[in-house]
Amino acid sequence: MSLMYSNEQKELIALVKEMAENEIKPFVQECDEKGECPRELFKPAFDMGLHMLEIPAEYGGTGLSYETTAMIFEELAKVDAGYAITLVTTFVALRNVILSGTPEQGKYFADVIGKGNFAGFALTEPNAGSDPAAMRGTAVKDGDDYIINASKTFITNGAIASLFVVFAKTKPEAGAKGISAFIVDADAPGIIVGNHENKMGLRLSNTTDLTLENVRVPASSMVGPEGSGFKLALNALNLSRAFVATLAVGIMQRALDEAVKYAKERKQFGEPLIKFQMVQQMLADMAIKTEASRVLVNNTMRLMDNGSLVRKEGSITKAFVSDCAQEVTSNAVQIFGGYGYSKEYPVEKLMRDCKVFQIFEGANQIQRMTIAGVLEKEYK
Amino acid sequence: MNIVVCVKQVPDTTEIKIDPVKNTLIREGVPSIVNPFDKNAIEQALQLKELYGGTVTAISMGPNQAKSSLRIALSMGADKAYLVTDRAFGGSDTYATSYILSKVIEKLGPFDVILGGIQAIDGDTGQTCTSIAEHMGVNRLSYVLDMKMDGDKVVVRRMVEEGVEIVESKLPILVTLTKVSNKPRYATIRGKIDSLKAEIEEIHLTDLPDMDTTKIGLKGSPTRVKATFTPKRQACGEIIELINPKDTAKALVGKLLEAKIL
Amino acid sequence: MNLEQYKDVWVFIECFQGQPKDVGLELLGQGRKLADSLEQKLCAVVIGKDVDTAIKAANDFGADKVYVVQGEEYKDYTSEAYGHAFLKLIHKYRPNTLLIGATIKGRELGSEIAVSLRTGLTADCTALSIEEETGNVVWERPAFGGNLYAQILCSETRPQMGTCRPGVFKKQEKNEKNQAEIIRENIRVDAAYIITKVVDFIKSSDVSGIKLEEAEYIVSGGRGMKNPENFEMLKELADVLGGAVGCSRAVVDAGWMPQTMQVGQTGKTVSPKVYIACGISGAVQHVAGMSSSDTIIAINKDATAPIFEVADYCIVGDLFQVLPELIKEIRLAKNM
Numbered sequence: 014m015s016l017m018y019s020n021e022q023k024e025l026i027a028l029v030k031e032m033a034e035n036e037i038k039p040f041v042q043e044c045d046e047k048g049e050c051p052r053e054l055f056k057p058a059f060d061m062g063l064h065m066l067e068i069p070a071e072y073g074g075t076g077l078s079y080e081t082t083a084m085i086f087e088e089l090a091k092v093d094a095g096y097a098i099t100l101v102t103t104f105v106a107l108r109n110v111i112l113s114g115t116p117e118q119g120k121y122f123a124d125v126i127g128k129g130n131f132a133g134f135a136l137t138e139p140n141a142g143s144d145p146a147a148m149r150g151t152a153v154k155d156g157d158d159y160i161i162n163a164s165k166t167f168i169t170n171g172a173i174a175s176l177f178v179v180f181a182k183t184k185p186e187a188g189a190k191g192i193s194a195f196i197v198d199a200d201a202p203g204i205i206v207g208n209h210e211n212k213m214g215l216r217l218s219n220t221t222d223l224t225l226e227n228v229r230v231p232a233s234s235m236v237g238p239e240g241s242g243f244k245l246a247l248n249a250l251n252l253s254r255a256f257v258a259t260l261a262v263g264i265m266q267r268a269l270d271e272a273v274k275y276a277k278e279r280k281q282f283g284e285p286l287i288k289f290q291m292v293q294q295m296l297a298d299m300a301i302k303t304e305a306s307r308v309l310v311n312n313t314m315r316l317m318d319n320g321s322l323v324r325k326e327g328s329i330t331k332a333f334v335s336d337c338a339q340e341v342t343s344n345a346v347q348i349f350g351g352y353g354y355s356k357e358y359p360v361e362k363l364m365r366d367c368k369v370f371q372i373f374e375g376a377n378q379i380q381r382m383t384i385a386g387v388l389e390k391e392y393k
Numbered sequence: 394m395n396i397v398v399c400v401k402q403v404p405d406t407t408e409i410k411i412d413p414v415k416n417t418l419i420r421e422g423v424p425s426i427v428n429p430f431d432k433n434a435i436e437q438a439l440q441l442k443e444l445y446g447g448t449v450t451a452i453s454m455g456p457n458q459a460k461s462s463l464r465i466a467l468s469m470g471a472d473k474a475y476l477v478t479d480r481a482f483g484g485s486d487t488y489a490t491s492y493i494l495s496k497v498i499e500k501l502g503p504f505d506v507i508l509g510g511i512q513a514i515d516g517d518t519g520q521t522c523t524s525i526a527e528h529m530g531v532n533r534l535s536y537v538l539d540m541k542m543d544g545d546k547v548v549v550r551r552m553v554e555e556g557v558e559i560v561e562s563k564l565p566i567l568v569t570l571t572k573v574s575n576k577p578r579y580a581t582i583r584g585k586i587d588s589l590k591a592e593i594e595e596i597h598l599t600d601l602p603d604m605d606t607t608k609i610g611l612k613g614s615p616t617r618v619k620a621t622f623t624p625k626r627q628a629c630g631e632i633i634e635l636i637n638p639k640d641t642a643k644a645l646v647g648k649l650l651e652a653k654i655l
Numbered sequence: 656m657n658l659e660q661y662k663d664v665w666v667f668i669e670c671f672q673g674q675p676k677d678v679g680l681e682l683l684g685q686g687r688k689l690a691d692s693l694e695q696k697l698c699a700v701v702i703g704k705d706v707d708t709a710i711k712a713a714n715d716f717g718a719d720k721v722y723v724v725q726g727e728e729y730k731d732y733t734s735e736a737y738g739h740a741f742l743k744l745i746h747k748y749r750p751n752t753l754l755i756g757a758t759i760k761g762r763e764l765g766s767e768i769a770v771s772l773r774t775g776l777t778a779d780c781t782a783l784s785i786e787e788e789t790g791n792v793v794w795e796r797p798a799f800g801g802n803l804y805a806q807i808l809c810s811e812t813r814p815q816m817g818t819c820r821p822g823v824f825k826k827q828e829k830n831e832k833n834q835a836e837i838i839r840e841n842i843r844v845d846a847a848y849i850i851t852k853v854v855d856f857i858k859s860s861d862v863s864g865i866k867l868e869e870a871e872y873i874v875s876g877g878r879g880m881k882n883p884e885n886f887e888m889l890k891e892l893a894d895v896l897g898g899a900v901g902c903s904r905a906v907v908d909a910g911w912m913p914q915t916m917q918v919g920q921t922g923k924t925v926s927p928k929v930y931i932a933c934g935i936s937g938a939v940q941h942v943a944g945m946s947s948s949d950t951i952i953a954i955n956k957d958a959t960a961p962i963f964e965v966a967d968y969c970i971v972g973d974l975f976q977v978l979p980e981l982i983k984e985i986r987l988a989k990n991m
Contacts, residue, residue: 021589025582028468032579062582075582085582406800407940418803487778488770517798517920518778520766527770532851533734536759548854553759554821555671559855572921573914608773615775619793619806624939630951630967641970642980645952646988648968654929654950655988 015304016311022081026088032057033092041093041217045362048209050096050217052173059129063089064100068107072123080314083259087307090263091270094366095217097263099131101256102169106132106178109249110196114236118196125175133174134253135165135197135223136246142167143379145246146189150181150225159183159235161195161203161228167373171221172206175199178249179225180242192242196234203228214365254327254374255317258310258334261370265303265338268345268363272296275349286348295344302337309333325387332380335370342367394447394542396438397498398471399509399522401428402455402462406514416623427462430510432469432577433570437540438508439470439578445542447505448472452497452596454482454490460593468580468588475501479598484611487516491524492608496601498529506547507567511535519569526567534560535569658790661813663720664690665698665750667741668713669732669761673705675712677869678756678821683716685783685824686754689792692785695751696720699835702740704730714835717827722748723839728846731853732760736844738767743842745772750814752792754783757818765818775809776816781823781947791815801920801943822868822924823947859915865899867916871928872898875918875945876906879934879955879974883911888975889933892982895991901925901945903935919944933974937962954978 018026036057044050058064067082068074077085089097107126111119126132141148150163163181177197184191197204207222237245273296276287286292313330316323323330342364346353353360371377404423412419438449451466453459454477463474477497485493498507507526512519519535526533536552546561549568580588598604607613631648635641649655666686668679683699690697698720699713706725713721724740741764745753753768755761757779769776777794784793786808794807794817809815867873874893876886886900893900901918902911918925920940930948934955935941942965945951953966954974963969970977 021586024585024589028580028582028585057579060581061579066582075586077582404799406802407938409799409802411802411939418799487766487776488773491766491770512921514921515799517796517800519762520769520776520778523763523766524770527767533763533767534851535763551759553671553856554676555856556859557857558853559857561852561854563850615769615773615812616777616794616807616809619808621803621805623802624797624804624942624946630963630969632969632971634971638972638976638980641972641977642984645968645970645981646984649929649950650988652950655985 015308016084018084022084025081026084029061029063029085029088030091032061033089037096038092041096042356042359042362045093045095045216046356048211048216050099050219054096055099056129058089058096058100064103064129064131065107065123065127066104068104068111068123072107072111072119073127074123078314079255079317080311083256083310083314086256087259087263087266087310090260091267093217094260094264095215097260098215098218098257099170099173101253101260102134103130103132103174105249105253105256106134106176108252109245110178110236112248113194113241113245114196118234118236122176122196130175131170131173133168133170133177133199133223134249135163135168135177135179135225137167138164139166143376145180146192146243148180148182148192149185150179151185152181152183152193152195154183154232155229157232158229159195159232161197161225161230163225165223165225167210167220168223170219171223172209173219177223178236180246181225183239187240189243190240192246193239194236194242194245195230196236197225197228197230201228201230213368214362215369248322250375251323251327252317254331255310255313255323257370257374258306258313258330261334261338261367262303262307262310264363264367265299265306265341268342268360269296269299269303271358271360271363272299272345272348279350292348295348299341299344302341306334306337325384328375328380328383328387331370331374332377332384335367335377338367338370394441394445394506395450395502395504396441396447396506396508397450397452397501397504398431398434398438398466399494399507399525400431400435400451400453400462400466401510401513402426402453402459403428403513403515411623418623425458425461427465428510428513430512430514430569430571431462432465432510433572433574434508434510435466435469435471436575436577437537437568437570438506440575441506441540442470450475450501450504452477452494452501454478454494454497463593464588464591465580467591468584469578470584474591474593475596476593477596481598481606481610484614485609486614486616487518487520487524488615489609489613491521492528492613493601493604494521495525495528496604497596498525500596500601503565505564505566507531507565509567509569511569511571522567522569529565529567531565531567532562533567533569534562536571537568538571538574540568656812658813661749661751663696663698663748663750664693664752665700665722665754665814666718667753667755667761667764668699668701668709669756669758670701670703670706670709673703673708675701675709676756676758676821677826678758678761678819680712680716680826681821681824682754682756682819683713683718684827685819686752687717687827689752689783689785690719693751693790698722698750700724700741700744702729702737710837714833715829715831717830717833718835720836720838723837724842725839726843728844728849732764733849733851733853734763734767735849735851737764738771739844739848740840740842741768742771744840745814747840751790753814753816755816755818757820762818765816769816772812772814774812774814774816775807776818777807777809778818780817780819783817783819792817797920797943801939820924822926825926865897867899867901867918867923868925870899870925872896872931873901873918873925873927873929873945873948874898874931874933875901875903875935876912876933877903877935877941878905878909879936880906880911881934885975886912888978888982892931892978892985895982895985895989896929898927898929903938903941932962932966933978935962936960937965
């Protein structure tokens with residue numbers, strides 16, 4: 014593979030690979046069928062510290078670079094992207110509280126997650142997907158508290174998180190600038206977790222609606238100044254966008270691995286499939302897209318490690334990589350032929366898993382609008 | 394409680410193939426791994442440390458590349474690691490190897506518990522650790538499933554062919570662990586990173602001044618290898634392959650009855 | 656050390672709860688061959704509290720002499736007591752060769768004696784012979800998981816020692832007419848010297864019916880069985896044959912069957928009359944544990960599986976189709 018891995022990175026990837034293949038992989042098919050992942054399956058990940066990889070040491074994390082963290086998550090995604098995204102969502106939420114909140118808030122959040130718990134990000138609403146500024150959730154000041162009323166939807170880790178970062182309007186009339194962010198405990202009275210979404214893919218990832226009915230939170234739980242919620246959300250998306258791209262690379266690599274192995278074994282017309290030029294072309298294009306995606310993700314991570322906000326690069330990465338993944342996984346199924354369509358073989362799941370990468374974290378159409386907007390500003 | 398674990402780096406013998414033409418072992422491309430049973434020993438050491446405090450020291454006798462196995466012990470949670478290496482140690486059989494290791498353990502000690510795996514998957518003798526116990530004059534129990542302290546007594550459950558024995562003894566003690574004893578933990582990311590940077594001290598013959606050099610190396614080994622060979626392959630026996638399973642089964646039983654095997 | 660002063664082949668008759676274990680009796684057979692080659696005597700060593708059954712067995716399986724050390728302190732095996740007694744015997748009688756069964760305790764005892772005497776010990780021997788010119792025993796044993804065999808010599812010291820796996824050698828014919836010389840040695844060990852106490856013993860619960868090591872017919876399953884439930888089929892076949900069920904390491908690793916059922920280099924060594932390997936690829940580690948079976952039958956759908964290199968009867972096919980038929984046919988043949 015095309016990156017220049019340091020020795021440390023190689024060792025960490027090998028460690029995660031060993032754990033994931035032995036402890037998680039054997040259960041993936043069953044969990045995918047059931048659409049749920051038992052909590053115990055996350056124990057090896059928590060024990061290894063995979064939920065706090067790039068969290069700074071003073072908050073109990075390992076303090077790895079974004080670059081190395083992304084490599085580890087790519088490896089995890091090869092086994093199951095839904096499992097990986099459960100951890101990504103958790104540490105992204107924590108990271109953003111540390112970045113935008115007070116040290117006390119960061120410590121509080123980190124202590125909970127550090128013990129082996131999940132976090133969620135409650136931004137999206139039924140009427141506010143691509144357009145989060147249109148959200149209707151409110152947070153009304155009441156003495157030293159705020160009372161939050163909101164209906165959130167498609168919340169990753171909705172049923173399993175111990176903490177949420179909830180976005181609601183403290184000033185409904187102010188549009189985007191009226192949104193504020195709050196840390197909310199999952200067991201706060203008034204939180205109603207809806208049913209688990211029966212999804213096409215990423216079925217090991219828990220996704221639910223989340224309703225907040227008169228949920229009372231202290232004013233000290235507001236993250237950042239009042240009205241800074243939208244900015245916080247965008248910063249969070251910058252980070253998570255790059256990380257979902259690394260998960261998509263993991264899915265693609267898995268698809269490529271399975272497809273090449275199959276093409277070498279399966280014989281038709283007296284020859285293994287890999288001897289046929291059209292199959293070769295498909296495999297080559299899959300490899301091209303996977304490698305290019307990996308390098309793009311890696312570069313974006315390095316920019317982030319260097320302090321860059323990656324507004325354009327993150328969008329480019331996410332849009333490009335998720336579009337590639339669609340094609341790569343679809344061709345993997347194609348190469349497997351009829352067997353590829355069967356759940357007995359691993360590739361149809363990869364195709365199902367990667368579709369959502371074109372949708373969430375900002376649909377690819379929105380990504381292109383963002384890129385175009387930045388381009389417009391770049392040229393005088 | 395101070396614990397020392399004996400670790401060996403071995404080729405992954407499940408991956409070794411035999412060259413069908415030369416009848417020799419093909420070792421290239423065979424990965425070097427921590428002897429699997431030694432990982433069970435490291436895990437036991439870490440569990441004892443979690444219960445009773447103290448330190449876990451890993452030692453390995455081998456060439457420089459054995460340091461990577463010691464790093465794995467560190468990444469799992471061992472506190473210190475030492476590589477025992479010297480040309481003078483080369484060619485040692487189990488008597489000599491166990492003598493050398495016993496001198497190292499004496500030097501680094503005193504230790505309450507000495508742990509190892511039941512056997513190394515290359516030599517397969519299962520003798521080295523129990524021999525260390527005899528050199529040191531400490532008690533030994535092999536095939537231990539678990540161990541704990543009860544006052545000043547150590548209580549172990551250990552396998553025997555007929556079942557499981559519960560045995561009491563006193564410290565210091567040498568214990569060997571097997572695959573079913575425990576599930577060795579994975580390193581943490583932090584542990585792995587730190588282990589890659591760790592200094593692994595080397596112990597040479599000159600660091601062991603009271604070593605009796607007549608007991609080490611080829612000359613100090615009471616056994617020596619006369620010859621080695623790969624297991625003989627024979628031509629395939631009788632193939633029974635008929636169209637349907639019923640006929641196949643019938644044919645097989647027929648032949649077994651004929652040969653008076655049934 | 657004057658090697659000439661060391662005479663006779665000794666075999667340790669390990670006992671459990673007063674009963675001699677088969678391995679010591681198997682080794683008497685091998686010991687006889689070595690003793691005859693050396694033109695020396697075959698002696699059994701019995702240590703324990705209740706020793707009569709063992710003494711008789713040692714006699715019946717061919718010992719010329721039986722050294723006996725008896726006492727309450729030898730009721731359970733402890734390395735302190737047994738090591739002490741053995742070393743005293745060796746110092747007094749100077750045996751040439753010592754064979755010990757490679758059981759868990761036997762291997763501990765072997766190391767203890769060999770290191771104490773600074774003599775050579777070879778582990779897990781599968782074949783023994785004598786070097787004509789020197790009188791050295793050639794100890795042949797597997798290494799590298801069974802991929803390599805080595806011949807070892809202990810040429811400068813005595814006794815030359817080896818442990819041998821249970822089930823590798825066969826017991827000779829019983830001869831109750833034999834009249835071994837019984838030599839009782841009064842070697843006692845002070846209770847204070849023994850710091851190891853066996854406080855409890857839990858019999859293996861999954862050893863039901865016939866023990867794997869003693870079974871004449873073994874039906875063994877590997878990964879090809881696909882899941883633990885399918886082992887019921889193997890149990891049925893074993894029952895029809897009057898035998899036991901074994902398995903490969905892969906099956907134990909997958910958690911389907913307990914380790915006590917494992918046949919192989921790190922499991923049990925067996926030499927039944929018939930060994931039927933179902934869905935077992937035949938890795939050397941497994942073969943090392945069953946290659947001395949009288950007849951090996953292998954059923955595997957992969958024609959290139961290495962098990963077919965050791966099998967006497969090779970069935971390339973789907974075991975899920977062949978086995979039910981095989982069970983039917985054998986029932987028929989036995990009029991069951």
